[in-house]
Amino acid sequence: QPIISSNPTNAIPNTPILTPNNVIELNAVGMGVAPESTISPSQALALAKRAAIVDGYRQLGEKMYGIRVNAQDTVKDMVLQNSVIKTRVNALIRNAEITETIYKDGLCQVSMELKLDGRIWYRILSGARG
Incomplete structure (x- = not known):
């Protein structure tokens, strides 16, 4: 879902499009759990929250x-032998806000919001589309 489009009529419906003159709001819900090796409930909560924040930033x-x-998929005799999928994100994010944090059953859920001002971000993100 691109947030910048040279032709807004080709944009995905209900997806905000950043222009040099507007501000759009992006939202994400990150989720995280603590590792089993924590030494206290407080440490578990802190690590779960940190994992949720990182997931939200991603x-x-x-x-x-x-x-x-x-x-990459490996097929032999028309049977899938191996399938490997790797993803990568490289991003600069500033001023994201945590709007809500929920802990339940060992899971931390963090709602995050990021406002992008087109006067600042349009040129940066236009150059990053390649």
Whole structure:
């Protein structure tokens, strides 16, 4: 889902399009769990929250810059032998806000919001589309 389009009529419906003159809001919900090796409930909560924040940033980065996917399948005698999929996101994100944090059953869910001002971000993201 690109957030920048040279032709807004070709944009994905209900996807905000960043122009040099507007501000769009991106939202993400990150999820994280603590590793089993934590030494206290407080540490488990802190690590789960950190994992959820990182997941939220990853999702915001995917929305801003896209995601690079590399996949390789091995087929022998028309039977799938091996399938490997790797994804990569490289993003600069500033001023994302955590709007809600929920802990339930060992899972931390963090709602995040990022406002992109077109006067600043349009030129940066236009150059990153390649």
